[in-house]
Amino acid sequence: MAWGMRIQGIRAVWIGVCFAFVSTSGAQEFIGTRVESLEQSLQPELMGVESVALSDNWNAHVERVPNLGLSDEVKWIRIILDSRTENGMLIEIQNAGIDELTGYMICDEKVVASFERGGIATSQSESSLGTYPTFPIPLTECDEMTALFRLKSGKPMLLPIRIAGPREIIGDSHQRDVLFAAYFGVILVMLLYNLFLFFSVGDRSYLEYSLFILMVGGTQLVLNGYASHLQIQALPWLNLRITHFFGVFSGLTTIVFVQNFLRLSRYVPWLHKLLNFYFVIYLVAFVLAIFGQLVWSYNVINFCAAAILFCIPGSIITMRKGYAPAKYFLLAFTIFIIAVLVFVLKDTGVIPYNAWTFFALPLGSAIELVLLSLALASRINQLKKESAVAREEQLRISQLNERMVREQNNVLEERVKNRTVDLEEMNSTMRTTLEELQSAQQQLVQSEKLASIGQLTAGIAHELNNPINFVSSSAQSLRRDFEDLNEVVNAVKALEPGMDDIGSKVNALQAKLAQLDVDFTQREIEELLNGIEDGTMRTSEIVKGLRIFSRMDGDNFIQAQVNELIESTLIVLRSNLKDLATVQCHLAEDLPMVMCQPGRLNQVFMNIITNAAQSMEGPDREVDDNEVIITTALSESIGQSWIEVRVKDSGVGMSEGVKSQIFDPFFTTKPVGEGTGLGLSIVMGILRDHNAEVEVDSEEGTGSEFIIRFPL
Amino acid sequence: MINVLYLDDEAHNLTAFRAAFRRDFQVHVTTEPTEAVRILREQPIEVIISDQKMPKLSGVEFFELIMPDYPNPVRMLLTGHADIDAVIDAINKGQIYKYISKPWNESELKGLVQEASDLYHHRQGMASEGAQLMERMNEARLHSTRIQRLTEGQTELNADDTKEVARLAGEVTQLLGSN
Numbered sequence: 001m002a003w004g005m006r007i008q009g010i011r012a013v014w015i016g017v018c019f020a021f022v023s024t025s026g027a028q029e030f031i032g033t034r035v036e037s038l039e040q041s042l043q044p045e046l047m048g049v050e051s052v053a054l055s056d057n058w059n060a061h062v063e064r065v066p067n068l069g070l071s072d073e074v075k076w077i078r079i080i081l082d083s084r085t086e087n088g089m090l091i092e093i094q095n096a097g098i099d100e101l102t103g104y105m106i107c108d109e110k111v112v113a114s115f116e117r118g119g120i121a122t123s124q125s126e127s128s129l130g131t132y133p134t135f136p137i138p139l140t141e142c143d144e145m146t147a148l149f150r151l152k153s154g155k156p157m158l159l160p161i162r163i164a165g166p167r168e169i170i171g172d173s174h175q176r177d178v179l180f181a182a183y184f185g186v187i188l189v190m191l192l193y194n195l196f197l198f199f200s201v202g203d204r205s206y207l208e209y210s211l212f213i214l215m216v217g218g219t220q221l222v223l224n225g226y227a228s229h230l231q232i233q234a235l236p237w238l239n240l241r242i243t244h245f246f247g248v249f250s251g252l253t254t255i256v257f258v259q260n261f262l263r264l265s266r267y268v269p270w271l272h273k274l275l276n277f278y279f280v281i282y283l284v285a286f287v288l289a290i291f292g293q294l295v296w297s298y299n300v301i302n303f304c305a306a307a308i309l310f311c312i313p314g315s316i317i318t319m320r321k322g323y324a325p326a327k328y329f330l331l332a333f334t335i336f337i338i339a340v341l342v343f344v345l346k347d348t349g350v351i352p353y354n355a356w357t358f359f360a361l362p363l364g365s366a367i368e369l370v371l372l373s374l375a376l377a378s379r380i381n382q383l384k385k386e387s388a389v390a391r392e393e394q395l396r397i398s399q400l401n402e403r404m405v406r407e408q409n410n411v412l413e414e415r416v417k418n419r420t421v422d423l424e425e426m427n428s429t430m431r432t433t434l435e436e437l438q439s440a441q442q443q444l445v446q447s448e449k450l451a452s453i454g455q456l457t458a459g460i461a462h463e464l465n466n467p468i469n470f471v472s473s474s475a476q477s478l479r480r481d482f483e484d485l486n487e488v489v490n491a492v493k494a495l496e497p498g499m500d501d502i503g504s505k506v507n508a509l510q511a512k513l514a515q516l517d518v519d520f521t522q523r524e525i526e527e528l529l530n531g532i533e534d535g536t537m538r539t540s541e542i543v544k545g546l547r548i549f550s551r552m553d554g555d556n557f558i559q560a561q562v563n564e565l566i567e568s569t570l571i572v573l574r575s576n577l578k579d580l581a582t583v584q585c586h587l588a589e590d591l592p593m594v595m596c597q598p599g600r601l602n603q604v605f606m607n608i609i610t611n612a613a614q615s616m617e618g619p620d621r622e623v624d625d626n627e628v629i630i631t632t633a634l635s636e637s638i639g640q641s642w643i644e645v646r647v648k649d650s651g652v653g654m655s656e657g658v659k660s661q662i663f664d665p666f667f668t669t670k671p672v673g674e675g676t677g678l679g680l681s682i683v684m685g686i687l688r689d690h691n692a693e694v695e696v697d698s699e700e701g702t703g704s705e706f707i708i709r710f711p712l
Numbered sequence: 713m714i715n716v717l718y719l720d721d722e723a724h725n726l727t728a729f730r731a732a733f734r735r736d737f738q739v740h741v742t743t744e745p746t747e748a749v750r751i752l753r754e755q756p757i758e759v760i761i762s763d764q765k766m767p768k769l770s771g772v773e774f775f776e777l778i779m780p781d782y783p784n785p786v787r788m789l790l791t792g793h794a795d796i797d798a799v800i801d802a803i804n805k806g807q808i809y810k811y812i813s814k815p816w817n818e819s820e821l822k823g824l825v826q827e828a829s830d831l832y833h834h835r836q837g838m839a840s841e842g843a844q845l846m847e848r849m850n851e852a853r854l855h856s857t858r859i860q861r862l863t864e865g866q867t868e869l870n871a872d873d874t875k876e877v878a879r880l881a882g883e884v885t886q887l888l889g890s891n
Contacts, residue, residue: 147729257713462792469815470728470790477731478816524731575792578721578767623767 030160031079034063042596047112053078053106053148068157072295074100076150079161081109081137083145090136090169091147093117094160096225097243100152103135103668107142116472117149118152125228130173131225137163154294155243176359180224183362187217190369194376206258209376211371212257215250220362222246242290243265247301251282256313261372262326267318270309278307279381308333325382330373331366338363411680441665448678456606462575464540467535474528474535477637481525484516545571549602558600562643562710569605570630581612582651588633592641594710600686607679608647608706615704626650637711642693659698713738713831715756718776719748720763729761732818737825745774752778756831757785759825763813764791764798772798775806784835786828788812804843825846855880 036058046535058078068075069384100118104111117133135147151157165173198206221227222243238245245368255275264272281304288297311333319326342360345351491509494512495502548568570583577583609628616626631646654662661667663684668677687694691711699705714737714784728743731738740751745768751757760778762771770791788810789802798841802808802874810824859880862873869877 166811458793465792465814466725470722470724472815473732473818474724475727477728478736481731524727524877527727529729531727536726575765578765 024087030064079147081145097155098153102150104148106146186366212253213259219246248286325379332371336368471535560598563587586631612649641712648705653700654698721766759828771804774799848887
């Protein structure tokens with residue numbers, strides 16, 4: 001996995017740190033000091049293998065494990081063998097990641113054997129002994145035996161080389177296999193376990209962890225030379241890059257896992273962002289690997305490996321902020337970093353190289369994975385606890401809310417109750433006010449009625465008093481006239497035929513007639529009788545009109561003749577109108593009766609006709625010119641028969657403003673104290689009760705016309 | 713006979729009035745105010761009776777109209793209905809002697825006309841008496857002026873003057889003394 005590669009980055013940091021590690025197995029002797037490498041400037045390919053071996057440009061190494069660095073150039077190394085003691089033994093290069101690796105056994109300047117052991121070698125002449133590339137030292141008798149290796153790789157060429165017998169190599173290989181199998185077993189168990197958890201729990205972090213494990217295990221597999229077991233040689237393109245790919249993906253999965261596990265976005269946002277940056281860089285490494293820039297890709301991956309160091313402060317900060325699972329995380333990573341240290345230190349010879357130290361990395365990785373798994377469980381618990389706490393908090397809040405709502409409700413109820421009481425009080429006050437208003441209105445209507453009755457009384461009194469006056473006076477005068485005439489009649493009665501001095505008596509009678517002015521008296525009698533007749537007729541007419549006008553079946557609807565009502569109203573109004581205007585009536589004959597309240601309709605006509613007459617009142621107007629024209633007619637409109645009454649005057653007229661208000665109660669154009677302003681509003685009320693339509697045409701200065709239509 | 717003018721827009725009233733009072737008074741009747749003015753001009757009217765409620769002008773208005781030219785005839789207002797505004801107007805503007813309501817009581821009306829006529833004559837008499845008195849006063853003043861002129865600055869009068877002064881003084885005494 002990526003950790004293996006991170007060694008490169010971490011090496012500089014941790015080198016020199018002492019670590020005590022108890023070895024349980026015999027030390028492996030690396031022969032790094034016997035390894036010589038060739039100067040880069042040579043062109044060995046052109047020179048032939050033998051001449052390369054004989055070149056003078058070999059440099060000896062001093063490290064136990066030589067490091068040829070990271071370069072895509074071809075490297076050459078040689079090892080001078082002791083042909084006597086090392087015959088039949090094997091040279092083992094404990095690096096399975098070298099892409100091209102060819103070993104030549106040169107005996108006395110002659111190549112006696114060559115072996116293709118590179119990771120991408122298409123054909124392997126003999127199977128290598130063990131997991132790592134091994135090269136058998138031939139049993140040839142030579143003065144000088146040299147092993148020459150040609151190496152080329154896109155990965156770092158760290159070369160732990162040893163020379164050992166086949167038994168030992170196979171034994172170690174088996175030991176490694178067993179250990180690795182155990183490790184891989186752990187990996188598989190963890191993988192399956194977490195996958196299972198993911199599918200059963202559905203928590204995303206299990207899937208992330210599973211991917212993380214997969215990549216870690218895969219990387220270890222590849223690094224430890226078990227990639228060949230995956231038959232990867234069949235895919236040379238992938239084979240060249242598989243280490244890089246595992247490096248990139250283990251880095252990516254690590255970043256994702258760490259970010260989510262430590263909840264960095266919440267606890268350490270700056271680190272979260274930094275890891276996002278590394279995520280992008282890893283993708284760059286991936287692209288580089290795809291395009292064959294393997295060395296650059298590896299460098300970038302190494303650069304990214306430093307990101308693991310941030311996990312330590314990151315986990316510490318997270319832990320300090322009270323996130324318990326970070327403890328496991330810190331422990332797991334510390335152990336892993338220690339394992340990395342052990343791995344590095346064994347390469348540098350500070351601690352012995354044996355199976356345990358060799359396996360420090362997989363071991364540390366396994367422990368790490370287990371601990372992380374625990375950490376994950378703890379995290380899940382923590383989340384559960386948190387969600388339980390959150391639920392409790394929510395419950396508490398909702399209970400609190402409920403209580404508050406309940407309290408609020410009580411307050412509201414109280415308030416509503418108070419408001420209701422207030423409203424009821426207000427209602428009763430308003431009802432009282434309304435009653436007062438209604439009674440005031442009734443009083444006003446009543447006073448309006450009384451006012452019109454007063455007006456009427458005056459008019460009617462005048463109308464009645466006139467005929468009564470001349471009738472009674474005429475009667476007395478008639479009596480006197482008749483007395484005069486009786487005198488003459490008696491004188492005539494006294495005359496008898498054959499009377500004496502009849503002539504003088506006739507003369508006296510003549511004188512009497514002349515004295516009494518009988519001719520005049522007779523004319524006068526005629527006139528007086530006419531007056532009495534007329535007066536009696538008028539009186540009875542007025543009385544009849546009054547009866548019609550003030551019919552006190554008032555509020556009952558009965559059939560009545562509109563013309564009759566208008567005529568009676570005019571009789572009652574005659575004296576009031578006398579000094580205001582003349583009235584012209586054009587009453588249609590044979591009008592059908594109307595269902596109405598005659599008493600109230602008379603009030604309507606009286607009001608409108610009086611208004612019409614009053615609109616023409618003025619000092620500069622002649623009564624003869626003031627005409628109120630009353631017309632009645634039968635009309636048809638909108639499929640309905642109507643009786644139409646028009647009252648037209650040539651008075652002052654009304655402005656639009658006045659016209660719009662005339663039916664409003666208390667609106668009046670008369671001076672204060674002369675009108676109640678209720679007349680037309682009462683008229684409107686009465687007409688509404690009759691379903692009558694009212695139309696008012698008026699022009700200022702020209703006059704007004706009221707048109708009332710009664711439906712039939 | 714007393715000259716009475718009666719103005720009313722109701723012709724029957726006029727007929728009835730004439731029939732009732734023609735035996736007692738010289739009755740003039742008309743329905744038209746203009747005709748009434750003409751009658752006033754031509755007849756020595758003592759009493760004017762007018763109806764209040766008439767189409768063209770009211771009784772009070774009629775009285776107001778004729779007052780400047782004919783102040784002397786006594787005015788009476790006849791009305792069918794006691795209208796307080798008309799009464800106030802009648803008293804303030806028309807200087808009415810009496811207010812009569814219809815229907816009239818014949819004998820009462822007759823008495824009132826007579827009273828009015830008496831008032832008229834009384835006023836006329838007072839006026840002529842006053843005029844006579846004024847005339848005598850003026851004559852007396854004339855005499856006294858002459859006496860003053862004769863006696864002015866004189867300590868002693870001659871016989872003629874003395875006689876003349878005595879005569880004038882006697883005349884003044886006669887003028888002022890007698891009723």
